[in-house]
Amino acid sequence: MKRFVLLLSAIVVAGTGQPKPESDAPQYTSDGELIRPTNYREWVYLSSGLGMTYGPAAAQNTTREPAFDNVFVTRAAYRHFLETGAWPDKTMFALEIRASRSHGSINNGGHYQTDLLGVEVEVKDESRPAKWAFYGFGKSAPAAKQIPTTATCYTCHPAQGAVDNTFVQFYPELLEVARRKGTLTAAYLASEGK
Amino acid sequence: MKRFVLLLSAIVVAGTGQPKPESDAPQYTSDGELIRPTNYREWVYLSSGLGMTYGPAAAQNTTREPAFDNVFVTRAAYRHFLETGAWPDKTMFALEIRASRSHGSINNGGHYQTDLLGVEVEVKDESRPAKWAFYGFGKSAPAAKQIPTTATCYTCHPAQGAVDNTFVQFYPELLEVARRKGTLTAAYLASEGK
Numbered sequence: 001m002k003r004f005v006l007l008l009s010a011i012v013v014a015g016t017g018q019p020k021p022e023s024d025a026p027q028y029t030s031d032g033e034l035i036r037p038t039n040y041r042e043w044v045y046l047s048s049g050l051g052m053t054y055g056p057a058a059a060q061n062t063t064r065e066p067a068f069d070n071v072f073v074t075r076a077a078y079r080h081f082l083e084t085g086a087w088p089d090k091t092m093f094a095l096e097i098r099a100s101r102s103h104g105s106i107n108n109g110g111h112y113q114t115d116l117l118g119v120e121v122e123v124k125d126e127s128r129p130a131k132w133a134f135y136g137f138g139k140s141a142p143a144a145k146q147i148p149t150t151a152t153c154y155t156c157h158p159a160q161g162a163v164d165n166t167f168v169q170f171y172p173e174l175l176e177v178a179r180r181k182g183t184l185t186a187a188y189l190a191s192e193g194k
Numbered sequence: 195m196k197r198f199v200l201l202l203s204a205i206v207v208a209g210t211g212q213p214k215p216e217s218d219a220p221q222y223t224s225d226g227e228l229i230r231p232t233n234y235r236e237w238v239y240l241s242s243g244l245g246m247t248y249g250p251a252a253a254q255n256t257t258r259e260p261a262f263d264n265v266f267v268t269r270a271a272y273r274h275f276l277e278t279g280a281w282p283d284k285t286m287f288a289l290e291i292r293a294s295r296s297h298g299s300i301n302n303g304g305h306y307q308t309d310l311l312g313v314e315v316e317v318k319d320e321s322r323p324a325k326w327a328f329y330g331f332g333k334s335a336p337a338a339k340q341i342p343t344t345a346t347c348y349t350c351h352p353a354q355g356a357v358d359n360t361f362v363q364f365y366p367e368l369l370e371v372a373r374r375k376g377t378l379t380a381a382y383l384a385s386e387g388k
Contacts, residue, residue: 041238041239041367042238042269042272044235044236045235045239045264045266047306047307048242048262048264048307049301049304049305049306049307050244050262050304050305051303051304051305052301052303052304052305052306066304068242068244070239070242072239075236078236098366104363105354105356105361105363105364105382105385106350106354107243107246107364109245109246110243110244110245110246110260111243111244111245111246112241112243112246112364113241113242113243113364113366114366115366116366156300160299160300162299167299169298169299170299170301170306170307172292172307172308172309172310173235188299191299
C-alpha cells in the first residue's frame with residue numbers, strides 16, 4: 001500500500017506541474033556529508049528569536065545589529081509531533097541566521113530581517129549513539145561534515161531542550177502540544193517552577 | 195485533467211492517513227465574513243520583525259516588551275510568486291503578532307516569542323475594486339468582517355508595498371525574486387536610491 005501511495009504522489013506532482021518536492025529525509029554524499037537541504041524554507045516554521053544565544057551560529061553574526069534566528073522543521077516530523085509530542089527518526093531542524101536592520105523603507109524602529117548569515121541543521125538519527133547530529137552550512141556550503149561531538153550543542157541540547165534534544169520551550173505552539181502529550185523532560189518541568 | 199488531479203490528491207491524502215489539508219483558498223461565512231484560516235502556520239513563512247510598526251495589529255501589543263510579527267503566505271501563491279514575481283488571485287497572507295520575552299529557560303538576552311496577541315489576514319480578490327481586503331481576527335475570532343476601507347492599510351499597502359500591495363521589501367528571499375522578475379513597483383525602485 002505504501003508503494004502505491006508513493007506512486008500516486010508522483011503522479012499528482014507530475015500532473016500539477018509543481019516543482020518536484022525534495023525529500024523530507026536527510027540526504028548524504030558518498031563520504032557521509034549531509035547535503036544542504038535547499039528547500040528548508042518550505043518546511044514548517046516554528047519560531048524566531050532576535051539576539052538570542054542559541055548555538056555556535058550566533059557567533060557568525062559579525063554585524064553590529066543583533067541577528068534573527070528562524071527555526072524550521074520537516075513537515076512529516078511536524079505532523080508526527082502534533083499527534084504524539086515526540087520527534088520521529090529522520091526529523092530535521094533548520095536554524096537560519098539572518099542579519100537585522102532598523103531603518104529601511106517605511107520602517108524606522110524595531111528590527112526586520114535582511115541577509116542570510118548561515119544555516120545549521122540538526123538531524124535525528126536513531127542509528128547513532130547520540131541520536132542527534134549537528135551540521136553547519138554557513139551561507140552557501142552545498143554539504144557539511146557533522147560538527148564534532150565535542151561541540152557544546154551535543155551537551156546543551158539534551159540537558160536543556162524541553163523535549164528530546166530540542167528547544168520546544170521557545171516554540172510556543174509546540175510547547176502546549178508537548179504539555180498535553182506529557183513529553184516535556186523532567187529537567188524542564190523542574191526548571192519551570194523556579 | 196484538473197479534476198483528475200484533484201481526485202488523485204484526495205486519494206493520496208486518504209491513503210497516507212495525514213490530516214485533511216484545509217484549502218488554501220479563502221472561505222467565507224454566508225454573510226460574507228472571512229473564516230479564520232486555522233492552518234496558517236503550515237503555509238510558507240516569509241519573515242519576522244520585532245517591534246516594527248506594521249499595520250493596526252501593532253496596537254494590540256499591550257505588554258511592555260516589543261512584539262514579534264510573523265508573516266505567512268498560502269503555499270500555492272508562494273510557488274506562483276517564485277515563478278512569476280507576482281501574486282495570483284486568492285493569495286492570502288497571515289500576519290501573526292506574538293509577545294516577546296528576554297529572560298526564560300536558558301535565554302538571558304535578546305528576545306524570543308511567547309503568547310499569541312492577534313492574527314490579521316490580507317486576501318487578494320480581483321473581483322473587488324481595491325483588489326485586496328484586510329481582516330482582523332484578534333486572538334481567537336472564528337470569522338471576521340472586512341476591515342473598513344477607510345483604514346490606513348488600504349492606502350499604505352498600495353503606496354509603500356514593493357510588489358502589488360505587499361511588503362516584499364521585508365521578505366529578503368522574495369525581494370530578490372521580484373528584482374529578477376521585474377515586478378518591483380516604480381515607487382519602490384525610486385525609493386531605493388534615496
